[in-house]
Amino acid sequence: MSYHSRVDRRWATRRAANPEYEPYHPKWHRKRVPIFWWLERPAYTKFITRELTSLAVGYAAVLLMVQVWVMARGPGAYERFLAILASPAIVTFHAVVFLFLLFHSVTWLNLAPQALVVRLGGRRVADRVVLAGHYVAWLVATAVVAAYLLWGVP
Amino acid sequence: MASSITLQIRRYRPEDEREPVWESFEVPDRPEWMVLDGLNYIKDRLDGSLSYRWACRMGVCGSCGMVVNGKPVLTCATYLSALGPDPVRVEPIKGFPVIRDLVVDIEDFVRKLESVKPWIIREKEKPLSEGEYLQTPEQLAEYKQQAMCINCLLCYSACPIYALEPDFIGPAAIALAQRYNLDSRDEGTEERMDILSQHEGIWCCTFVGECSVVCPKDVDPAGAIQRYKVKATTDWFKSVLLPWGKR
Amino acid sequence: MWALFSSGGMLAALVLPALTFVLWFGIPLGWIAAPSYEALVAEIGHPVAKLVLLGVVTLSLFHWGHRFRYTLYDGLQLSHLYGMIATVCYGGAATLSLLAAWVLWTFP
Numbered sequence: 228m229s230y231h232s233r234v235d236r237r238w239a240t241r242r243a244a245n246p247e248y249e250p251y252h253p254k255w256h257r258k259r260v261p262i263f264w265w266l267e268r269p270a271y272t273k274f275i276t277r278e279l280t281s282l283a284v285g286y287a288a289v290l291l292m293v294q295v296w297v298m299a300r301g302p303g304a305y306e307r308f309l310a311i312l313a314s315p316a317i318v319t320f321h322a323v324v325f326l327f328l329l330f331h332s333v334t335w336l337n338l339a340p341q342a343l344v345v346r347l348g349g350r351r352v353a354d355r356v357v358l359a360g361h362y363v364a365w366l367v368a369t370a371v372v373a374a375y376l377l378w379g380v381p
Numbered sequence: 382m383a384s385s386i387t388l389q390i391r392r393y394r395p396e397d398e399r400e401p402v403w404e405s406f407e408v409p410d411r412p413e414w415m416v417l418d419g420l421n422y423i424k425d426r427l428d429g430s431l432s433y434r435w436a437c438r439m440g441v442c443g444s445c446g447m448v449v450n451g452k453p454v455l456t457c458a459t460y461l462s463a464l465g466p467d468p469v470r471v472e473p474i475k476g477f478p479v480i481r482d483l484v485v486d487i488e489d490f491v492r493k494l495e496s497v498k499p500w501i502i503r504e505k506e507k508p509l510s511e512g513e514y515l516q517t518p519e520q521l522a523e524y525k526q527q528a529m530c531i532n533c534l535l536c537y538s539a540c541p542i543y544a545l546e547p548d549f550i551g552p553a554a555i556a557l558a559q560r561y562n563l564d565s566r567d568e569g570t571e572e573r574m575d576i577l578s579q580h581e582g583i584w585c586c587t588f589v590g591e592c593s594v595v596c597p598k599d600v601d602p603a604g605a606i607q608r609y610k611v612k613a614t615t616d617w618f619k620s621v622l623l624p625w626g627k628r
Numbered sequence: 629m630w631a632l633f634s635s636g637g638m639l640a641a642l643v644l645p646a647l648t649f650v651l652w653f654g655i656p657l658g659w660i661a662a663p664s665y666e667a668l669v670a671e672i673g674h675p676v677a678k679l680v681l682l683g684v685v686t687l688s689l690f691h692w693g694h695r696f697r698y699t700l701y702d703g704l705q706l707s708h709l710y711g712m713i714a715t716v717c718y719g720g721a722a723t724l725s726l727l728a729a730w731v732l733w734t735f736p
Binding site for chain 3: 260262265275278279281282284285287288289290291292294295296298299302305306309310312313318321324325328329331332335336364365368369372373375376377378379
Binding site: 546584611614618 | 634695
């Protein structure tokens with residue numbers, strides 16, 4: 228039983244035994260959290276936006292698989308798929324999804340120094356260095372992915 | 382005529398009203414005053430029934446935490462003049478039941494702090510004749526940041542998860558558990574892991590990060606929690622993949 | 629579970645922007661010299677590429693599942709529906725991952 232309900236119970240017993248105890252009941256005020264608590268402060272709104280990027284990540288994963296599946300059905304299907312991808316509505320939608328993906332990357336990498344304390348030879352590596360290392364990794368990964376897709380297996 | 386600044390206080394008098402109300406007071410706008418000085422002025426000269434906690438008035442006891450203009454701060458460390466000229470809103474810290482005016486009940490935090498055993502746990506204590514435990518500066522640096530915690534509960538006020546999940550242990554309790562886990566003199570990491578690795582322990586945390594932003598002592602509880610998540614995960618993998626190793 | 633989330637998040641952060649930029653904008657809109665259909669099939673059909681792609685997709689899906697579950701708990705205060713939400717999030721991620729594995733397995 229929680230501390231608060233124990234206190235309430237105790238007072239309820241005393242009140243039943245002696246009605247004059249009512250004014251001394253500790254009526255603690257417990258505020259209910261509103262459903263849009265995340266709109267109350269910019270930091271919270273930024274947090275929820277950051278969490279919603281997971282939807283973009285999931286969508287990207289699914290669409291990648293759809294694209295692979297379409298490719299397996301032949302060049303004709305692939306061309307039609309590319310045409311759909313190039314349509315203005317889809318491009319606009321994907322532009323928004325892409326922005327969310329970028330936001331995910333930036334916020335994720337920026338938090339890395341806080342979550343990762345690297346020690347080299349007894350001294351803690353500075354946050355800036357850890358951050359720079361992550362961004363370099365991002366650059367390298369981008370280069371590798373782009374190079375592989377565009378120029379294939381060497 | 383000396384200028385004055387308006388303090389809007391969230392009053393709650395359980396014997397008179399069911400809901401908290403805002404009440405305004407005019408206090409002198411002195412450049413060297415903190416919000417706490419304004420509250421003391423109100424209590425001394427305007428309304429002696431105002432209830433609030435404070436002690437050291439220099440930012441080390443952790444008693445005077447309140448939400449000022451929406452931000453959890455130590456009122457003894459926040460300049461009143463920096464917040465003017467608009468009315469300065471003072472409320473009790475969020476996430477805890479309000480007993481009266483600006484005083485909250487912190488029993489929930491105390492209970493959770495005790496559950497993580499924030500003391501040195503050792504198999505066998507060294508007898509006094511053998512002298513003190515020695516620690517190098519590097520070993521001290523491992524846990525020093527988390528040792529700065531003054532239990533002011535500003536991080537609990539800032540943490541949205543603490544307000545939403547009633548059983549979440551919370552940033553300061555986990556940071557203090559880490560302070561002892563990382564202490565070279567301590568041998569109780571496993572004992573604390575039982576409480577911390579529950580869902581209401583570290584896994585409730587979604588790294589909002591506001592706790593570290595508002596911490597007046599730069600304890601960085603968010604970082605401590607994430608690092609503990611990494612450690613708990615790698616320990617779990619090690620125990621599964623290398624079960625013959627030292628547990 | 630958190631391990632899946634965090635590794636998925638790191639992989640997604642490093643790799644998805646480049647992948648999606650090339651595949652959703654570069655090639656369809658003709659901003660870059662697109663490789664031929666045969667070349668692309670060969671690239672994706674390489675066993676190592678298939679494994680890497682499967683890894684990225686699976687971990688990204690579990691990253692979404694774990695994170696979205698907590699977003700629903702905290703953002704919309706739906707933690708009382710924990711059974712249904714866990715099933716949809718993790719079950720959905722697992723099902724889609726199996727589908728992805730099948731797609732890649734049967735890829736020429």
